[in-house]
Amino acid sequence: MAQTRQIRKGKSGQRSHRSGESGANGLRTPDKRRRILDAAIEVIAERGFHSSRVADIAERAGVADGTVYLYFKSKEQILMAALDGAFERFYQRAKEELAPLSNAPAKLRALARLHLRLLNQHRSLAVVLQTELRQSAKFLAEFSHRELKGYFDLIREIIREGQQAGTIRSGMSDKIAAACLFGSLDELVTSWVLSNREYDLAAAADPVIDLLLSGMEARP
């Protein structure tokens, strides 16, 4: 519950809503857009995209229904923007954290840790990413093409670097390897989201990387 919610039940007896709100912190429109996005992630995580009413999101964000449409064109655009923003932040951070690392296995490990750690910290976002993002082939395809592709390409690049540097086995498709890494992480997050237990998701990063690097097969 990152956003303090506005108490607006009944929606009528709130004559001084504007002045009360801005008076509280002296800021006008601090980042109403951001509040709507955060509210959207929370509400959608709780009820699913189709069951979430725009009115719910507005209420959670502490704005009027119509205000949502000053910032976003449609309900779907809210979800899009929320996911875009979240992904953008992740992607940016990933690039920063990987920059200083020198070899491919270390980079993959760092990426896995970051991936799981961030979602571990923001469960609502994880829920939305693992479920609503896939709500429809069209939606997923569009988002996938726009955002996930960058992530995938980043992984593939690291793998190819490793192959050139001799730290990653050659003769292995970087595309398939990237799918395995992403798919493994994604599946862990999904399991974590579906489970109601609050175990530490991030702890799975190392075992997964170890498995993917060394393989399952017993070796003499």
Added chain:
Amino acid sequence: MAQTRQIRKGKSGQRSHRSGESGANGLRTPDKRRRILDAAIEVIAERGFHSSRVADIAERAGVADGTVYLYFKSKEQILMAALDGAFERFYQRAKEELAPLSNAPAKLRALARLHLRLLNQHRSLAVVLQTELRQSAKFLAEFSHRELKGYFDLIREIIREGQQAGTIRSGMSDKIAAACLFGSLDELVTSWVLSNREYDLAAAADPVIDLLLSGMEARP
């Protein structure tokens, strides 16, 4: 009377289309249920669950709207039943095909091949599984608990067998290993579904198994 009236356009005019069919062999209802399920998978794969109208499914199945409710309690139940059935058939077959195999790596390879081969053959089902199944956390959780869990447990069992037999590395969490295998396959299917190219999905089974068994890291 310049205005043509609507009234369920394109439906009344095809009265004889289907009744002719059932009229040919009397009053039986052999596979009406199955026709509805198949129609549902197709329609939902094309338009997504929420955009699919029950009327669309009924039309595709060649039955009246109301007839659907003689077989299923709700629109959601149709999807449930369709996925349950598909999964049941997959699961049954998997157990049959793995029975004769003697070692864990071979079983995992067979499972991966079957997984990808079947979905490769039934793209509509793949689309629905990879997208609509996740329509909401609740839905996914329920299905996951009911069906996927069996699949997961099967994989974990094979891994543990392998660990006992010494073909799979010990000291590796069977849960995480299963997640990696399932996640990898799942991601490959998702990519295949989202891509519009009709490449052979099944061909990816061996590379994936090789990677998971031997690992990515170069070894001297």
Added chain:
Amino acid sequence: MAQTRQIRKGKSGQRSHRSGESGANGLRTPDKRRRILDAAIEVIAERGFHSSRVADIAERAGVADGTVYLYFKSKEQILMAALDGAFERFYQRAKEELAPLSNAPAKLRALARLHLRLLNQHRSLAVVLQTELRQSAKFLAEFSHRELKGYFDLIREIIREGQQAGTIRSGMSDKIAAACLFGSLDELVTSWVLSNREYDLAAAADPVIDLLLSGMEARP
């Protein structure tokens, strides 16, 4: 108030609405479409097109809101269809009544009488024709082109016939003459509609025709 209105206030406590309705006269769906059209004319005459809610029309017609959309594509289509139908009936009747008449002045007189008489009998329709029909240039243009044009052409044809037969002054544009006749009648109806007095509109037919035939100017 041509249609008996269904008493459906509250919309809920009416369990037996269907059977009650059909039980009353033994007819199922007598002409639900027609009832909706009649209700639309009444409601729109009372409140104007934009202030009329589809729910109002449905209620007046004694059907559920959604039923309206089984017969018409949109609220606007209801109005269109209602006007089209009314006009069609008028036009048909005009052709029948004029057929036996032999000279242009008599035909024009008959047309004027019919025009005013019919609207005198159906005030709601008159209200809608004189006001809502012109609600927007686009709407009017479309309707005008489709329906009024036929009426106009009919008048022009009669005038040209009269000119050839020598009963109507030559050297007069049939187009302008038709505009004067139609405009005069139209204006009388508008005045009648706007006035709250219930005077006999039809009585104006002869004076108007006399004026248009003989002219205003005093002649020696």
Added chain:
Amino acid sequence: MAQTRQIRKGKSGQRSHRSGESGANGLRTPDKRRRILDAAIEVIAERGFHSSRVADIAERAGVADGTVYLYFKSKEQILMAALDGAFERFYQRAKEELAPLSNAPAKLRALARLHLRLLNQHRSLAVVLQTELRQSAKFLAEFSHRELKGYFDLIREIIREGQQAGTIRSGMSDKIAAACLFGSLDELVTSWVLSNREYDLAAAADPVIDLLLSGMEARP
């Protein structure tokens, strides 16, 4: 942040467009009211009253949305005021131009010419008068009572003058005669507005007056 935010697209970015204009000559509000009225006529002529947003009118007038409400109480009041003003100017001018004329037929001719000439020169106004004025029976009734009645009475007075002076046929209802004249002119304007051709509307004044004065009937 792939999504561009909206926020009143196309409005914020043109801040300097209008303020530059008013900045050029200080803080006065000379004709802001008039600019709003003119903008309203244009916008409403283009899109119809109900499809015209107050924001559109404000933008066209170069003022902020809220400013409109410093001059007018509601959107409907804008239309009222615009039509009232236009009509007032017409009516004033009519009285001036008719004053020097000595006989009824000449006055009627002058009035028809003025009526058509002015609307010919201001098509947007003509569109609004012929269509939006009739947006609802109530609206039309109110306007009609307030403004058109004066015009009507003027015509009737001229006719009665003519009857007393012997230039207009006696035994003819001045009310019906006025309706015919007004209706004829009105219909010509409507046709002109609906037609997309830009023919000279004013040219129809004389033929109409000739017809109304002399009648359609052929006379020996």
Added chain:
DNA sequence: AATGAATGAGTCTTCATTCAT
């Protein structure tokens, strides 16, 4: 069992209007 016309609850979105600055 099968039909399909009818139902009516449910919600996104628009836009006239307000008011703090």
Added chain:
DNA sequence: GATGAATGAAGACTCATTCAT
């Protein structure tokens, strides 16, 4: 006076579901 971001009421339309036949 002027602004324009914010408000929130209002309603057309959809579609899952029912039930009389």
